[in-house]
Amino acid sequence: MKKTIKQSISPDTILSDLILDNPQLLLMMEHFGLNIVVHKDTIRQICEQNQISIQLFILILQLYLYGEVFEKQQLTKNDLLPLVNFLKNSHFYFRNEKFPEIEQHINKIVLNNNTPPIKLLKQFYKEYLVEVEKHLTYEEKYVFPYIQRWIDNNKESNDSFSINQYKKRHTDIEYKILEMKNLLIKHIELEKDMVGRRKLLVSLSEVEHDLYLHSYVEDNILIPLIINLENR
Amino acid sequence: MRKEVKISIAIVEPSDIIFEGLQLFLNKTNKQIQVSRFENICTLLEIVENEPFHILILNPYFAQAEKNQFHRLQQKCSNSHFVAIVYQYYPKEIIRLFDDKISITDDFATFSSFIHKLVDSIANIHEGSTAESLSEREKEVLIHIASGLSNKEIADKLCISIHTVISHRKKITEKTGIKSRSGLTIYAISNKLISIEHSFYR
Numbered sequence: 001m002k003k004t005i006k007q008s009i010s011p012d013t014i015l016s017d018l019i020l021d022n023p024q025l026l027l028m029m030e031h032f033g034l035n036i037v038v039h040k041d042t043i044r045q046i047c048e049q050n051q052i053s054i055q056l057f058i059l060i061l062q063l064y065l066y067g068e069v070f071e072k073q074q075l076t077k078n079d080l081l082p083l084v085n086f087l088k089n090s091h092f093y094f095r096n097e098k099f100p101e102i103e104q105h106i107n108k109i110v111l112n113n114n115t116p117p118i119k120l121l122k123q124f125y126k127e128y129l130v131e132v133e134k135h136l137t138y139e140e141k142y143v144f145p146y147i148q149r150w151i152d153n154n155k156e157s158n159d160s161f162s163i164n165q166y167k168k169r170h171t172d173i174e175y176k177i178l179e180m181k182n183l184l185i186k187h188i189e190l191e192k193d194m195v196g197r198r199k200l201l202v203s204l205s206e207v208e209h210d211l212y213l214h215s216y217v218e219d220n221i222l223i224p225l226i227i228n229l230e231n232r
Numbered sequence: 233m234r235k236e237v238k239i240s241i242a243i244v245e246p247s248d249i250i251f252e253g254l255q256l257f258l259n260k261t262n263k264q265i266q267v268s269r270f271e272n273i274c275t276l277l278e279i280v281e282n283e284p285f286h287i288l289i290l291n292p293y294f295a296q297a298e299k300n301q302f303h304r305l306q307q308k309c310s311n312s313h314f315v316a317i318v319y320q321y322y323p324k325e326i327i328r329l330f331d332d333k334i335s336i337t338d339d340f341a342t343f344s345s346f347i348h349k350l351v352d353s354i355a356n357i358h359e360g361s362t363a364e365s366l367s368e369r370e371k372e373v374l375i376h377i378a379s380g381l382s383n384k385e386i387a388d389k390l391c392i393s394i395h396t397v398i399s400h401r402k403k404i405t406e407k408t409g410i411k412s413r414s415g416l417t418i419y420a421i422s423n424k425l426i427s428i429e430h431s432f433y434r
Contacts, residue, residue: 127414
């Protein structure tokens with residue numbers, strides 16, 4: 001895999017060139033709900049076809065390329081809908097793809113290694129899933145509908161929810177994934193299925209990274225944007 | 233090749249004889265050590281933020297007479313190893329505020345082996361090694377965590393303050409990369425510190 005080279009990204013950059021060099025962008029495309037087959041289209045063309053602002057798209061693109069964004073953001077209310085869809089799609093990816101995939105890897109390792117630590121790791125993961133489910137459900141039940149009210153211009157001035165409640169509540173959900181990686185790399189000895197362990201570690205790392213990006217979008221892009229709107 | 237980490241030690245000891253003796257012994261251990269002396273906890277607190285020490289050797293008098301200052305020091309130096317230099321009787325609960333103790337009656341061999349072990353374990357932490365680098369007290373706290381006790385219960389059991397328990401937990405997390413009780417329990421079982429039957433997973 002090629003290393004990401006910091007290249008200047010402009011609205012006229014051809015997206016397929018970036019995706020070829022940076023496969024992590026495939027997931028970003030999926031979260032945006034975009035078709036992977038982008039022909040020779042530029043970022044500008046893709047954004048126009050899909051009603052996503054160029055600012056938002058480049059912002060998230062930079063996040064997926066560099067792990068953080070530095071520029072001052074100039075997002076508007078129109079960015080809320082693609083942002084919420086992005087977050088909803090990533091919830092779907094965690095729930096329906098990554099979490100079950102990790103579970104399958106663990107189950108297979110447990111089948112091959114009947115030792116207490118690995119059996120406990122399975123239980124640890126189950127407990128984690130309950131915790132993370134609470135986190136996702138909270139967002140779906142309170143945060144996303146609140147943003148939808150902004151999008152639909154339906155927000156009452158005495159809305160019982162405010163983004164500050166969410167800001168305070170927003171907790172780190174990738175930490176336990178890192179704990180599992182630490183346990184698997186440093187402490188839990190396996191007798192068999194080293195390939196299974198490697199696959200599990202790769203899946204854990206992938207989900208850890210996307211959870212990080214997910215939280216980054218929420219904390220550093222969505223919340224500031226809403227606070228800005230609330231203060232107007 | 234292993235890189236020698238230069239270990240910094242702060243000594244808070246009013247007696248010149250004891251301090252000079254300590255320094256002489258430390259020099260004789262042939263470890264890369266840098267020693268600084270402080271009159272009291274206050275003067276140490278002033279600089280400790282900018283200049284953290286690996287090891288703090290204190291006369292337990294300070295833990296007894298300047299309780300609040302001592303707590304602040306523990307808070308600020310949660311990564312440092314606290315060693316009591318004991319030459320008169322102190323109640324157990326005072327000594328337990330420290331990670332380790334050395335006694336004025338220790339001969340050089342005992343002292344030297346203690347310092348060697350301590351310096352090596354600190355060097356290990358800096359290299360990211362784990363299991364062996366937990367101190368005996370940290371292992372004790374870990375076992376209680378894994379058996380399902382709360383911070384308060386651990387504090388009562390070991391006759392230490394909740395704050396000290398929390399500071400041990402912080403150190404354990406730094407050394408192992410694991411914070412949650414479930415994760416620490418798996419760590420303890422993997423490293424054979426506790427059996428599954430005695431853990432809260434039983």
